[in-house]
Amino acid sequence: MFILLEGKPIAEKIKTALAAEIAMLKTKHGKSPKLVALQIGDNASSAVYVKAQKKAAESIGIEYELKMLPQDLSQSEVENVISDLNKDISTSAVILQMPVPKGIDPKILVNMIAPGKDAEGMHPENLGKILSGQYRIAPCTAMAVMELLESTGIKLYGKEVVVVGHSEIVGKPLSIMLLNKFATTTVCHIATGERGTLPDHVKRAEVLIVAVGKAGVVKGEWIKDGAIVIDVGINKVGDKIVGDVEFESAAKKASYITPVPGGVGPLTTTILMRNAMEQFKAKL
Numbered sequence: 118m119f120i121l122l123e124g125k126p127i128a129e130k131i132k133t134a135l136a137a138e139i140a141m142l143k144t145k146h147g148k149s150p151k152l153v154a155l156q157i158g159d160n161a162s163s164a165v166y167v168k169a170q171k172k173a174a175e176s177i178g179i180e181y182e183l184k185m186l187p188q189d190l191s192q193s194e195v196e197n198v199i200s201d202l203n204k205d206i207s208t209s210a211v212i213l214q215m216p217v218p219k220g221i222d223p224k225i226l227v228n229m230i231a232p233g234k235d236a237e238g239m240h241p242e243n244l245g246k247i248l249s250g251q252y253r254i255a256p257c258t259a260m261a262v263m264e265l266l267e268s269t270g271i272k273l274y275g276k277e278v279v280v281v282g283h284s285e286i287v288g289k290p291l292s293i294m295l296l297n298k299f300a301t302t303t304v305c306h307i308a309t310g311e312r313g314t315l316p317d318h319v320k321r322a323e324v325l326i327v328a329v330g331k332a333g334v335v336k337g338e339w340i341k342d343g344a345i346v347i348d349v350g351i352n353k354v355g356d357k358i359v360g361d362v363e364f365e366s367a368a369k370k371a372s373y374i375t376p377v378p379g380g381v382g383p384l385t386t387t388i389l390m391r392n393a394m395e396q397f398k399a400k401l
Contacts, residue, residue, distance in 0.1 A: 124383035139178040150397035151180040156214040158188030210236035210393035254392040259291040261384035273298040279322035287328040327361040337366020346374040
């Protein structure tokens, strides 16, 4: 019998602790964190995330400002906006909303955000700190996965962990975080799939994390009995939202498994708020 690993209860605990700390710091220092979100042009999917971020921020006492920039702004003009935010002492943290219009290089913009104001933990300096295990902030989805794993109470030391997907926002930073916990970590990617060895790796996993963005890429029959399964994928199939793992068949074999939606998703926005809070505290 599996245990459903839901993100919302964990997110609520983190938010409660953050709200209390923000209230205490406001009383002591007379100020609170401010998160600025940059959005270039109108985008329906981005608008959904902005709404969720604003709601989460305001619920715990973080000031949230959305800077809407024109669709036709040039790369250098957006860079100037970021440069101004880096200098603005009232801004604690900055996030660049994705996607950005064609002709804009998001990597350059993310790298321009000052490491001490990077809300997503994606600046090279902040990513580099993960290598030594001396990080205050980290990419939100990767940290959400670590929070879910910690909530199970299971020690990762020596565990066979397989990460499917090696993106810069999930797979790569997550694999280092797992190594920092002394997990025996294997990272699979498109070449693993093309070679046909993905099932072999998955079958060995005591902890399986899948972040590919392809519905049903991992079959339930591959899951090791008693494995912990964290499904990061969010895919629309018809009128349903599904993950990267075949849930029904995987749940028959897993000890813990995340639902999609409702698993990793509710935690990512909360981790963003915690990152913003960490950046604020570092300046006090």
